[in-house]
Amino acid sequence: MSAPPPPIIKGWCPGALRPMQSGDGLVVRVRPHGGCLSRAQVAGLAELAQVHGNGLIDFSARANLQLRGITPEGHAAVLGGLNALGLLDPDPETESARNIMVTPFRQSSDGTIALARALETRLGHAVTHEGLRLPGKFGFSVDCAGSPVLRQASADIRLERTPSGALLLYPDGADKGRLVEDHEAAEQAVTLANWFVRSGGTCNGRGRMAAHVRRTPLPPGYDVAVPDFPPFVARPGPTPGGWMAGLAFGQCTAATLSALATMAPLRLTPWRMIVAEGLSAPPSLVDLLPADDPLLRVAACTGAPACPQALAPVRTLATDLAPHVPAHTFLHVSGCAKGCAHPQAAPLTLVAQPEGFALIRHGTTTDQPIACNLSAELLRTHPELMTKD
Ligand code: SF4
CATH class of the missing domain: 3.90.480.10 (Sulfite Reductase Hemoprotein;Domain 2)
Structure with a gap:
């Protein structure tokens, strides 16, 4: 092979x-x-x-x-x-830095929009007038409408409310953050972004916060425990x-x-x-x-022919397999190992390889497969192959 x-x-x-x-x-x-x-x-x-x-x-x-x-x-x-x-x-520099994800469940009274606007303005100033350059995938989440819902989404600097309603700023991947007032949150978030750059978080224009804090002590003042919340399921x-x-x-x-x-x-x-x-x-x-549609249990990237890196079409296969994905589980079908549609681990993953699809359970596209060389036709006729031991 x-x-x-x-x-x-x-x-x-x-x-x-x-x-x-x-x-x-x-x-x-x-x-x-x-x-x-x-x-x-x-x-x-x-x-x-x-x-x-x-x-x-x-x-x-x-x-x-x-x-x-x-x-x-x-x-x-x-x-x-x-x-x-x-x-x-x-x-392009301002556009690239403006990676700010905002909770879609915000209310006009919870301050989320004011925080997001202030962060966007402060970040734009830092890029234009202070020379801040962040990696292209670096991002922020403003997740301040009650319990956080964006923790599984990609972000490097997070703003959330604690159970008592205080505002917590923390680097992604860290178990400690710092409490900030609403009026200083944007400034402190940009300060944390500057700390990321100055403490060596970027390499050749890349780098993510979670990897950086695994090898680098947090800056002073980051001593408030990040509270646990149950994972949000959309x-x-x-x-x-x-x-x-x-x-x-x-x-x-x-x-x-x-x-x-x-x-x-x-x-x-x-x-x-x-x-x-x-x-x-x-x-x-x-x-x-609708909420019971089997297509909600599958993710698939663009795949062939629209993506030049794809080794196979994936969306028609994912559509055909969706009714066979058990309730409360999830299937990711990827056109190559990059895993654009679902970079995280999934209960079931099929990734296209030159000789067919590889099947991975409870992993990402780059984890060890339990079966290889599965053709799309075989998977369509025997979808139980995905789940049976
Ligand atoms: S996972 Fe691979 S095939 Fe799919 S969209 Fe990304 S680069 Fe293209």
Whole structure:
């Protein structure tokens, strides 16, 4: 058996000003301010996707939105459109640093939006006027609406409320943080980001906080225990922010986005779901998945042919296998070892290799498989192979 080719790790995320080339054209990632899009912005994005792209929109695991299949000739017009919608940063450095994930369950009274805005402003100033340069995947979470819900999502610096309502700032991966007042939270978060850089957290423009704090003592003042909370499990249905709806593989069409724009502003999540702000009943659109849909039990990346690194198509296989995934478990089907759709461990993982799929239980795409060379046809006809001992 030949070794699968190593995936290309780019170490940065696409943006609008710096799109990424994919097999189906340019991927233009849009980072909503405060994790929310107004109805006018949703309608404008739907139009840009339809006119200049292939009409497909991804909702990413970082609570961003991606327009797919943008043509090189259409990119300038997309930038103009994003600028008119208030969704364009002044330069690629500011755009790259503005990785701020915000809880979609915020209420107007919990201070979350003010914290997110202050952090965005302070971070932009640090990048533009103080020379702060963070790795492309470095990010922040503002998770301050009651119990945290973003702990399983990618972030390097986290802001949360303790059970008593105090504001806790801590580096991802650390078991200690520091209490901060709301008015100083943004400043302290940027100070922590500067500490990460100055204490050697970056290497060749890469590096993540969790790995850094495993080998580096925390700065002084980080001595308050990070409280335990049960892991948050996202499900479609009513939420404090509105109706949360699932999307198959986190993707929808421009037509769906356009229809949503007539109903409500959208809050983005890292769970391949969107929250239709203020709605107390599900938007009636065929693309939105009900809570019992088997597709909520699978994740699959873009795969072949749209991703040039993919060794196989994966979404049709994941769709066919979804009804056979037992309730309360989860299947990740990946087109290569990079594992874009679900970088974490999963109960069941199928990863494409040159000779077929490898099956991994309770691991990631790079863990030891328990079976290899499984063809898509074999998995379709014998889906029990995934779960039987
Ligand atoms: S995991 Fe999927 S989307 Fe990511 S690089 Fe591999 S094939 Fe492409």
